[in-house]
Amino acid sequence: MLVDLEWLPAPAEDFRARLAALQAEVTGGPGPGFAERLTALATAALDDTQLTRLAGLAPRLIESGRRVDGLSSLKLGLIGDGTMSLCVAPIIGSALRHGLCLEVVEGEYGSGVQEATDAGSRMRTAGLDHALIAGDARMLGLDQAAFTPGDAEAKVAAAFARLRLVVDSLRPSVRSTILVQTVPPPLESLFGSFDRVHPGSSFAMVEALNRRIADWAGEGAVVLVDIARLATAVGLETWHEPSRWHASKLPFAPALIPLYADWVARTLATALGKAKKCLVLDLDNTLWGGVIGDDGLTGIKLGQGSAAGEAFVAVQQMALELRSRGVILAVCSKNEDDAARLPFRDHPDMVLREDHIAVFQANWTDKAANLRAIAETLNIGVDALVLLDDNPAERMQVRDALPFVGVPELPDDPSLYPRALAAAGYFEAVTFSNEDRERADYYQANAQRAQALSASGDLGDYLASLDMVCSIGLVDPVTRPRVAQLINKSNQFNLTTRRYSESEVEAIERDGSRHAIQIRLVDRFGDNGIISVIIADKGRETWAIDTWLMSCRVLGRRVQEAALAHLAAAAKAEGARRLAGRYAPSPKNRMVASHYEALGFTLVEARPDGETLWWLDLATYVAPNLPMTIRDTAAPMDSVLA
Amino acid sequence: MDVFDVDDLVITGDTTAEDIEEWDSLHHIRLVVAIERAFKIRFSNTEIESLKNVGDLTKMIDHKVSR
Secondary structure: OOOOOOOOOOOOOOHHHHHHHHHHHHHHOOOOOHHHHHHHHHOOOOOHHHHHHHHOHHHHHHHHOOOOOOOEEEEEEEEEOOOOHHHHHHHHHHHHHOOEEEEEEEOOOOOHHHHHHOOOOHHHHOOEOEEEEEOOOOOOOOOOOOOOHHHHHHHHHHHHHHHHHHHHHHHHHEOOOEEEEOOOOOOOOOOHHHHHOOOOOHHHHHHHHHHHHHHHHHOOOOEEEOHHHHHHHHOHHHHOOHHHHHHHOOOOOHHHHHHHHHHHHHHHHHHOOOOOOEEEEOOEOOOEEOOHHHHHHHHOEOOOOOHHHHHHHHHHHHHHHHHHOOOEEEEEEEOOHHHHHHHHHHOOOOOOOHHHOOEEEEEOOOHHHHHHHHHHHHOOOHHHEEEEOOOHHHHHHHHHHOOOOEOOOOOOOHHHHHHHHHHHOOOOOOOOOHHHHHHHHHHHHHHHHHHHHHHHOOHHHHHHHOOEEEEEEEOOOOOHHHHHHHHHHOOOOEOOOOOOOHHHHHHHHHOOOEEEEEEEEEEOOEEEEEEEEEEEEEOOOEEEEEEEEEOHHHOOOOHHHHHHHHHHHHHHHOOOOEEEEEEOOOOOOHHHOOHHHHOOOEEEEEOOOOOEEEEEEOOOOOOOOOOEEEEEOOOOHHHHHO | OHHHOOOOOOOOOOOOHHHOOOOOHHHHHHHHHHHHHHHOOOOOHHHHHHOOOHHHHHHHHHHHHHO
8 A cells, every 4th residue: 555655646757748847837927727738647645756756846936037837846855874865756756646736955875973063064055945865774873783771772862863863953954844753673683682772773773863862753853754663564574674774775665755755745735734633534335335325224344243334443443543633524415315414413323423523514516526525614625625525426526626626546345445544634733722622612603603604595594593692790800811811812803902911911800990801702603712802991971981892703693782781881880971983994904984873873083093982872772682692791690680 | 868868779680788888797787686676587697798799688588587
């Protein structure tokens, strides 16, 4: 699977002709769809010769100085312990597959440390965006065993220090991240199984070095490219070819160059935020065996008891695990909607349930159109999608229509689907945070709101269907950090754009002449958190609104009307007769220029600089009926009693 | 040959690396790898070092393929 890049389709039969056409286009000026045609040509299991030919496009593109949409240009420094020359062009060719147009600055063989530490070297003065450090156990001195724990520790420390020296010296000359490879362990053992026990075996020292590199990457200092994992995945016996090392210092078998190059390119693309975001799943013979429309709930193969049934459970488990780390799941199937949903609702062995799926497209329209609809609903690009589909014809149609969608080739045996999907590396990450974990939920809730709106058609029905609960409370120590964050971050829906630090917010809370509230909105799709802050100066006659801001996430939900109703009641209860609002224009808050007008305020002053003042007479104000439940803990006592 | 990216390459049994400008040590490795892949054979370093011209190379390929 790995060695032959089997997740990629076979190269186009007219590869050379299509490449020649693209080359001619670069000279004459790329036409529409150039990036799509280039991606389509590059997204194939190309051998190193084809990759090298493809790579010839990159310098022409860079020289032409033309910007191509969907293609990022960058300069990569390559410092390797062995002969990396054979890898340079294949890396450039593979990078085109991942939306990157690379220029590679290759270090001279064996002089990585000198080039990194010499501020005048080609490497240091090239203006690199990224660098890749490819260490080798033989050059790092870890191929010969040490026979005391102290010596072993010293050798590992020296190897790590050498990598650090290269990285730290390069750092000022590299604009963005530096990638560091882990080191493949040796195949030949000295003690046999005891190699893992004795810290001085070459194997144990390489493992210890890799541990240090991983910790280093964990600190965020470098991005790790796990070549050790790749080497063990293809098998160390295949990876290491000593005759090539002896003849030309090739660090690994040249047959693996296309695979290696893709790993480097995909890690680089991931570091640049180009990893995929959403896994779109076909249903029949992808998530279960058989055709639900024909075979029915009891006829499909899924679950324990049969090898095929278990294989499909494993596919679903992999999808669910991806979702847990933030990958959005969607369904795209040629099926009747009812039939397609039936297993999700009623089959006892389904791992995936409807509430794991952000967008469910089961119809008879072509898949490319459905994938566009999924991307639109989720508000992400089609280039963020991956389609898992057992049907070769569907895969081909989608690849032709939408070359930016990741579509892995699948073997006939469903037990290998997870392997093919993982091998393609669509969902790589260079970091992982709490936010990532919640991302799938967040996108899913937004997609559901969008679908609810299009299903109901009527805005009033839509809002009523959201089951909104709007909680209004005074700003307090618990809500203070989020309130301060909103005050300092909100630009668009912000009437005066006044910024207050957390300690200033604390002072406002304690100030009896101020009324400071925060508003939270929950709906049936999820908790939006605190989304609005209002601060008013309580005058005897007039309450003047100092700050009114809201998160754009909840635009159009009538939250501002709920806020006004609260404010009016609170001011009235303390004997005030009017609210005064102010709009101070900023480069970003045009959207709220008529905020007070829309709420029924009267314009009292318009200054030449665009600032406007507005009044609302509390005697005539009537609070509207709103499509939400209000929980107001900051309301005046008498209105609570009423 | 694709390896050399030269369209009008004329090769005979007497052709040596000196005759083709692009045929440097790097292209030599590429060529060997491409041949090994195409014919599903392997060369040892000793065998590679013994080759004097393209004729020797084709003879060795024939020999290995027929084996």
